Amino acid sequence: MRVKKALVGLALGSLGFLAVGAPAARAQSHVNAPDPSLGAPSVESETASVGGLTGHAAAGKVLYRRFCIGCHGPDGNGEGMNAQWIEPKPRDFTAAVFKCRSTPTGTLPTDQDLYNSLERGFVNSNMPSWNPLTPQQRADLVAFIKTWSPRWAKEKPGSALVIPAETPVTIESILHGRELFQKMECWKCHGPAGHGDGPSAATLTDSKDNPIRPYNFSTGTRFKCGETNQDLYRIFMTGVDGTPMPSFADVIQPNDAWDLVHFLRTLQAESLDTKESALWKTYVAAHRADIKPIGPDPAAGGQ
Amino acid sequence: MSRKFLMGAKLVRWSLLNIAVLGGLISLAMFGGGSATTYAAPAPNIRVKAIPAFARKYGLPCSACHTAWPELNNFGQVFRDNGYQLMNERDSPIWQNPSYFPIAFRITPNWHRESTNEQAIDSIPGGGTGNNTIAGRVTQAGFDLSGMDLWSAGTLYKNISFVLLPSSDPTAVWHFEAAWVRFDNLKNSSWLNFRFGRFELDNLISEKRFLFLSNNGGIYQIYHFNVPGSTNNFGYGDNQIGIELAGHSKNSYTRYSVAMLSSNEGGVNLTTDVVPGAPPSNRTYDVNLAFSQAFNAGSLGLERVGAFSYIGQRPTYYQTAGDGTEQLVGLGNKPFYRVGVAGDFYFNKLEILPLFMYGHDNAYLGSDSPSTTPLPGGAPSPAFAGGFVEAHYYVSPQLVFLGRFEKVNVTQQALVNEGSVPNNYGDVTAYSVGYRWYPIMFSRAGLAFHNEYSISKSVGIVPESGDGTGLPPLFPTNGVWSSSVFIGFDFAF
Numbered sequence: 001m002r003v004k005k006a007l008v009g010l011a012l013g014s015l016g017f018l019a020v021g022a023p024a025a026r027a028q029s030h031v032n033a034p035d036p037s038l039g040a041p042s043v044e045s046e047t048a049s050v051g052g053l054t055g056h057a058a059a060g061k062v063l064y065r066r067f068c069i070g071c072h073g074p075d076g077n078g079e080g081m082n083a084q085w086i087e088p089k090p091r092d093f094t095a096a097v098f099k100c101r102s103t104p105t106g107t108l109p110t111d112q113d114l115y116n117s118l119e120r121g122f123v124n125s126n127m128p129s130w131n132p133l134t135p136q137q138r139a140d141l142v143a144f145i146k147t148w149s150p151r152w153a154k155e156k157p158g159s160a161l162v163i164p165a166e167t168p169v170t171i172e173s174i175l176h177g178r179e180l181f182q183k184m185e186c187w188k189c190h191g192p193a194g195h196g197d198g199p200s201a202a203t204l205t206d207s208k209d210n211p212i213r214p215y216n217f218s219t220g221t222r223f224k225c226g227e228t229n230q231d232l233y234r235i236f237m238t239g240v241d242g243t244p245m246p247s248f249a250d251v252i253q254p255n256d257a258w259d260l261v262h263f264l265r266t267l268q269a270e271s272l273d274t275k276e277s278a279l280w281k282t283y284v285a286a287h288r289a290d291i292k293p294i295g296p297d298p299a300a301g302g303q
Numbered sequence: 304m305s306r307k308f309l310m311g312a313k314l315v316r317w318s319l320l321n322i323a324v325l326g327g328l329i330s331l332a333m334f335g336g337g338s339a340t341t342y343a344a345p346a347p348n349i350r351v352k353a354i355p356a357f358a359r360k361y362g363l364p365c366s367a368c369h370t371a372w373p374e375l376n377n378f379g380q381v382f383r384d385n386g387y388q389l390m391n392e393r394d395s396p397i398w399q400n401p402s403y404f405p406i407a408f409r410i411t412p413n414w415h416r417e418s419t420n421e422q423a424i425d426s427i428p429g430g431g432t433g434n435n436t437i438a439g440r441v442t443q444a445g446f447d448l449s450g451m452d453l454w455s456a457g458t459l460y461k462n463i464s465f466v467l468l469p470s471s472d473p474t475a476v477w478h479f480e481a482a483w484v485r486f487d488n489l490k491n492s493s494w495l496n497f498r499f500g501r502f503e504l505d506n507l508i509s510e511k512r513f514l515f516l517s518n519n520g521g522i523y524q525i526y527h528f529n530v531p532g533s534t535n536n537f538g539y540g541d542n543q544i545g546i547e548l549a550g551h552s553k554n555s556y557t558r559y560s561v562a563m564l565s566s567n568e569g570g571v572n573l574t575t576d577v578v579p580g581a582p583p584s585n586r587t588y589d590v591n592l593a594f595s596q597a598f599n600a601g602s603l604g605l606e607r608v609g610a611f612s613y614i615g616q617r618p619t620y621y622q623t624a625g626d627g628t629e630q631l632v633g634l635g636n637k638p639f640y641r642v643g644v645a646g647d648f649y650f651n652k653l654e655i656l657p658l659f660m661y662g663h664d665n666a667y668l669g670s671d672s673p674s675t676t677p678l679p680g681g682a683p684s685p686a687f688a689g690g691f692v693e694a695h696y697y698v699s700p701q702l703v704f705l706g707r708f709e710k711v712n713v714t715q716q717a718l719v720n721e722g723s724v725p726n727n728y729g730d731v732t733a734y735s736v737g738y739r740w741y742p743i744m745f746s747r748a749g750l751a752f753h754n755e756y757s758i759s760k761s762v763g764i765v766p767e768s769g770d771g772t773g774l775p776p777l778f779p780t781n782g783v784w785s786s787s788v789f790i791g792f793d794f795a796f
Contacts, residue, residue: 125391129389
């Protein structure tokens with residue numbers, strides 16, 4: 001009988017609280033409210049296809065509210081309640097501009113690209129790896145992210161970049177890559193030693209006019225969009241949309257791109273032991289006097 | 304929290320039915336006026352943990368790491384396993400705003416009612432002529448506070464993490480519930496992490512992070528059970544002190560832990576407790592092994608199974624001084640062990656947490672005999688078996704319904720030589736139901752409305768409850784029913 005009384009009390013207490021407290025509290029914070037709190041998506045229904053998985057936006061919406069809303073916001077525009085404290089700023093899904101793609105600059109990424117970004121996270125940012133979520137959950141989130149912009153209904157993702165086989169890592173390849181680093185003026189942003197401190201670095205902003213820093217090769221073991229040589233190749237052949245980092249797909253040939261990859265790996269010598277940096281160190285020890293510094297061309301009026 | 308029962312069950316019997324009124328009034332007071340009272344207030348029961356300091360550091364909502372705080376989801380588990388790091392090269396304190404300090408605190412103002420029958424009470428309150436000891440019910444109710452946790456946790460440097468957790472009872476008597484430093488990802492491998500200090504055992508089902516707060520429901524009975532008569536003081540749910548080597552796969556689907564711990568129940572000052580005046584500890588070490596494996600079950604969610612074993616020793620007598628009045632060091636150690644299996648199964652919004660444990664003590668511990676003397680004739684090695692099944696139903700990240708059934712049976716009594724001990728002496732059965740509702744859930748603080756009812760039956764012994772108080776029944780064959788009703792606001796900031 002006492003148990004019955006207690007259970008009745010528990011139930012009535014619950015009902016009383018939920019009836020009175022819940023609606024009031026819900027009205028106070030749109031972030032925590034159920035479905036109406038999320039801004040109206042541009043696309044009502046969306047799916048994502050990743051490998052053998054099909055993600056569903058409806059399921060992704062629940063996950064978005066649990067995991068993503070604090071930074072990316074209830075309207076998907078990157079203006080969540082934490083955004084003001086975060087650098088770099090969270091992605092604005094309504095613009096459908098994504099940094100890490102396998103597709104040409106200016107085009108939409110593939111579902112797999114978005115899935116990979118969720119899985120990998122973004123180094124040097126507040127975006128963690130969501131690898132602890134199940135593959136199905138990540139696919140669902142990809143589907144939901146695509147509901148924020150009408151572009152997904154009007155356009156198709158670009159064709160994924162085909163990455164040719166990597167050329168051998170040789171000192172000739174590294175030296176040629178170094179020439180390209182000078183010639184293409186990569187150093188202006190990334191700095192002569194790849195420290196992210198080039199003369200233009202302080203002036204850079206992203207597509208939303210937020211200050212942005214070039215990648216510092218000397219301290220990083222991972223890149224924004226991956227960590228392998230293939231990832232690095234893809235980054236500068238597709239560009240990092242929404243940032244000043246352009247695509248070089250129309251500027252250099254694949255073999256040249258691999259040479260540049262091999263040289264960039266030598267800039268990581270302070271934080272990572274790579275085959276490229278080992279080769280480079282050996283070369284430098286024997287040819288130090290022959291190596292011209294990277295930077296402004298004295299013949300062009302530089303120092 | 305102390306529980307000094309008052310006589311006069313009639314005076315408080317009405318209070319159960321008033322829970323509805325209380326809930327409604329509190330709701331109105333908090334939310335009815337429409338003012339957003341998101342106070343930066345403390346909040347939980349001393350047994351549970353949630354760390355808004357991390358949410359503030361990383362800008363993630365509570366729900367990113369918790370199914371319902373303080374219980375961790377797999378993302379939170381990975382974060383914890385990584386040494387409270389997101390592994391984005393921004394975990395070292397050097398990346399934080401200098402004004403950021405990793406502090407979180409928690410306490411739970413509450414109203415609760417405790418009622419226990421079969422208590423040996425005076426027939427005449429105050430005693431006197433004609434007084435007899437009779438079996439009666441003791442019931443008390445009122446507004447109260449939980450203990451308080453003052454968490455500091457985070458990283459000292461990349462891949463060096465720490466926790467410092469001073470914890471108090473409701474009267475602000477403090478102790479160090481946890482304090483450790485951990486060297487993470489040794490040799491750049493998530494499989495090698497070394498921890499040193501006082502910490503919770505690597506339980507698949509954590510009692511420190513669970514969702515129950517009442518006196519009876521706020522513990523797992525099996526985690527603190529010892530066969531009546533045994534001198535063993537071990538509790539699997541209690542924090543222990545020592546070192547741990549632990550590891551995990553990148554997504555923490557696979558996890559292991561090997562810990563070597565002082566044989567003193569996590570005591571400090573080389574004693575057997577965290578409070579002054581505790582008996583001295585011995586000089587041996589215990590070992591805890593834990594392993595778990597998770598499986599992706601598609602739309603159902605993540606399913607995890609695991610096993611654990613704890614092998615320890617406890618003293619049977621002490622080196623003494625002052626003609627035996629002063630205990631110096633525990634001696635004559637005799638072994639005991641606990642083994643078990645557990646699971647964490649998701650069926651979409653329904654989570655089921657089963658656990659089974661078997662415990663066994665050496666006969667010297669069971670008979671309270673110094674190891675230097677022969678065992679009393681027929682003294683057995685006491686043993687018990689049991690566990691629980693807990694269920695959570697997540698209506699949303701902000702509302703979870705809870706239920707739990709617990710059963711512990713003594714399979715071998717320790718006090719067989721005393722003749723009058725029934726076979727079920729010490730057996731425990733417990734039921735708990737409740738819910739938690741989180742009106743706010745963001746990256747600065749947490750607030751939960753908690754409503755719970757729990758009842759336990761223990762045969763012949765003092766009920767094991769959160770405050771550890773109460774009286775044994777008049778007769779060892781009698782079952783003692785102890786119930787708790789709990790309504791509170793669980794704050795974490």
